Amino acid sequence: MKGSNADIADLLHSVATSITLSKGNFFEIRAYNNAADAIEHSTTEVRDLWQEGKLAEVPGLGKSIQAHLDEYFKTGGVKHFETLLSKHPKVIYELIKVPGIGPKTALELADLGVKSFDDLGKKLDNGDLVKKGFSEKIAEKIKSGFLEHSNRDNRMLLPYAQAQADKILEYLKKGPGVKNADPLGSLRRQVATIGDLDFAASSDEQEKVYEYFHKLPGVATVKDKQTVVLASGVHVDLLVGKPESYGALLQHFTGGKNHNIKLRTNALKKGLSLNEEGVRKINRKGERVELVPTKTEEDFYKLLGMDMPAPEMREDAGEIEAALEHKLPDLIELKDMKGDLHLHSNFPIEHPSHGPGIDSIADIVKKAQELGYEYVGISDHPPAHRTETKEGIIEWIEKRTKVIQEIKAKTKSTRVLNALEIDILTDGTLSVPDEALKTLDYCIAGIHSGHRSGSGDITKRILRALESPYVDIISHPSGRLINERESYEADWEKIFEYAGKNKKIMEINSFPNRLDLRDDLVRMALKYRVKFVIDTDAHQVSEMGNMRYGVSVARRGWATKKDVLNTWEWKEFAEWFEVT
DNA sequence: GCCGTTTTCGGCCCGACTGTTTTCAGTCG
Numbered sequence: 001m002k003g004s005n006a007d008i009a010d011l012l013h014s015v016a017t018s019i020t021l022s023k024g025n026f027f028e029i030r031a032y033n034n035a036a037d038a039i040e041h042s043t044t045e046v047r048d049l050w051q052e053g054k055l056a057e058v059p060g061l062g063k064s065i066q067a068h069l070d071e072y073f074k075t076g077g078v079k080h081f082e083t084l085l086s087k088h089p090k091v092i093y094e095l096i097k098v099p100g101i102g103p104k105t106a107l108e109l110a111d112l113g114v115k116s117f118d119d120l121g122k123k124l125d126n127g128d129l130v131k132k133g134f135s136e137k138i139a140e141k142i143k144s145g146f147l148e149h150s151n152r153d154n155r156m157l158l159p160y161a162q163a164q165a166d167k168i169l170e171y172l173k174k175g176p177g178v179k180n181a182d183p184l185g186s187l188r189r190q191v192a193t194i195g196d197l198d199f200a201a202s203s204d205e206q207e208k209v210y211e212y213f214h215k216l217p218g219v220a221t222v223k224d225k226q227t228v229v230l231a232s233g234v235h236v237d238l239l240v241g242k243p244e245s246y247g248a249l250l251q252h253f254t255g256g257k258n259h260n261i262k263l264r265t266n267a268l269k270k271g272l273s274l275n276e277e278g279v280r281k282i283n284r285k286g287e288r289v290e291l292v293p294t295k296t297e298e299d300f301y302k303l304l305g306m307d308m309p310a311p312e313m314r315e316d317a318g319e320i321e322a323a324l325e326h327k328l329p330d331l332i333e334l335k336d337m338k339g340d341l342h343l344h345s346n347f348p349i350e351h352p353s354h355g356p357g358i359d360s361i362a363d364i365v366k367k368a369q370e371l372g373y374e375y376v377g378i379s380d381h382p383p384a385h386r387t388e389t390k391e392g393i394i395e396w397i398e399k400r401t402k403v404i405q406e407i408k409a410k411t412k413s414t415r416v417l418n419a420l421e422i423d424i425l426t427d428g429t430l431s432v433p434d435e436a437l438k439t440l441d442y443c444i445a446g447i448h449s450g451h452r453s454g455s456g457d458i459t460k461r462i463l464r465a466l467e468s469p470y471v472d473i474i475s476h477p478s479g480r481l482i483n484e485r486e487s488y489e490a491d492w493e494k495i496f497e498y499a500g501k502n503k504k505i506m507e508i509n510s511f512p513n514r515l516d517l518r519d520d521l522v523r524m525a526l527k528y529r530v531k532f533v534i535d536t537d538a539h540q541v542s543e544m545g546n547m548r549y550g551v552s553v554a555r556r557g558w559a560t561k562k563d564v565l566n567t568w569e570w571k572e573f574a575e576w577f578e579v580t
Numbered sequence: 581g582c583c584g585t586t587t588t589c590g591g592c593c594c595g596a597c598t599g600t601t602t603t604c605a606g607t608c609g
Binding site: 025026027028029030031032034035059060061062063064065099100101102103104105135137138141185252253255256257260261262263264265267268269273274275276 | 581582583584585586591592593594595598599600605606607608609
């Protein structure tokens with residue numbers, strides 16, 4: 001849809017690029033880039049804010065840009081922007097998206113006859129650029145940026161990255177004189193996809209730690225002192241700092257970028273300058289003096305007069321303001337989880353609608369007990385409504401209910417719940433008749449077909465499904481499959497508003513390539529007081545350990561324990577679901 | 581162009597890397 005936050009951010013970045021090339025005011029350029037970043041990271045659609053006359057709420061949008069956006073939403077374009085953009089070849093606004101290509105390089109490339117992004121790839125391959133006078137090293141740099149851009153979809157999934165990171169951390173902690181070791185960057189912030197694996201360590205024997213790092217199991221090549229490449233092709237970076245300034249190092253390289261920018265801007269106003277070694281005071285002459293090293297991140301933030309936001313929150317999404325006012329939310333933690341409600345077993349089925357699990361209900365329950373859960377819900381897919389008769393579906397459910405009840409009776413420490421994950425059909429009706437649904441402890445409904453219908457359709461489908469008194473939870477609501485399929489373009493505010501008012505729950509699905517709801521949608525849903533469950537959607541018991549990733553998503557969305565039903569004590573949980 | 585418990589004018593994050601720069605420009609996170 002034209003006019004999405006991403007579209008507008010793109011447009012403003014293009015304007016900034018154009019002004020750069022026209023040698024305009026440096027700070028005007030920055031203002032446009034800031035505005036673009038703010039919109040890109042806004043958790044609300046800017047179009048909606050405009051409709052409500054609340055554009056000014058987005059930081060970085062002043063009178064001028066607001067007026068331009070007003071014109072944009074009213075007419076579909078901005079005359080002033082079009083004039084600016086037309087001063088330079090159109091292709092540069094595409095080329096600047098390639099890492100390593102900025103405005104200047106993009107213009108140079110355009111002057112050399114690069115016509116499009118694909119054309120750039122062609123000219124890189126056949127050496128045209130070097131022939132026309134581009135230095136080989138720069139061409140090489142652009143090529144790697146081009147590949148990175150083309151493969152941007154193939155960043156590692158967080159769970160895959162984290163599994164490797166856990167092993168590396170374990171190794172690093174045994175290094176010479178190592179006192180601390182932590183992940184950095186997007187890994188530490190638990191972003192859904194990860195590029196490189198970055199780590200920090202503290203030790204008084206820095207050089208020895210780097211030598212030790214180069215011997216990390218699985219290393220294929222040592223690229224430089226701080227970087228090794230694993231056999232899998234994954235780059236691993238390590239920064240070793242002194243223990244007395246480790247907090248500043250961690251803070252600096254955890255980011256995110258916009259969080260740090262705002263932090264440093266705010267600090268400057270108080271006469272403080274921040275870098276990776278600590279906090280420095282600035283004297284009257286504007287000189288940076290008196291470095292105060294910070295041992296922990298808490299110390300670092302304390303010197304700035306604020307509480308420490310969890311790494312997962314550091315995206316400049318309001319956490320700095322909240323930290324200054326000592327109003328940070330008490331984020332949910334993995335140890336709060338008391339059950340898993342979305343699990344698939346291998347219960348026999350003749351006409352499956354979707355892939356069943358590979359382990360038995362008994363094994364799942366056993367695993368739940370091992371994990372210390374107070375309750376566990378088995379939620380298989382019912383038989384396909386197209387190939388199985390209505391009676392057949394009901395019969396299958398009855399058979400399965402019986403088996404679950406037998407296991408339930410034998411299980412002391414963990415309560416076993418009888419559920420299903422049913423389909424929301426293309427017209428919003430459900431794949432299982434009500435008379436069977438009402439026999440369940442709760443019901444999860446999800447979209448498993450017709451993902452590509454337009455925004456209105458998906459919104460209507462979900463809303464219609466939610467109107468059923470038997471539907472409690474919407475599974476993987478936005479339907480994204482990371483690196484494969486984008487989220488549906490649905491009217492999430494409308495869906496969340498309904499859910500918040502009608503006790504309907506949104507799932508945060510911990511499956512590695514789903515992590516759905518997304519963190520930004522969790523944040524949006526919270527505004528409507530929507531409750532969540534965090535589930536693993538495990539199809540084998542080994543996947544039940546993925547819960548931590550759903551918790552990370554919830555934390556990135558600022559969710560607290562009370563927002564997530566499956567952290568609740570059994571009594572309250574049972575009251576909500578009206579089960580015994 | 582944006583922004584304001586030190587400013588409605590005069591500031592605007594910080595440092596590193598890379599290339600070919602003999603003191604800086606471009607780009608990135």
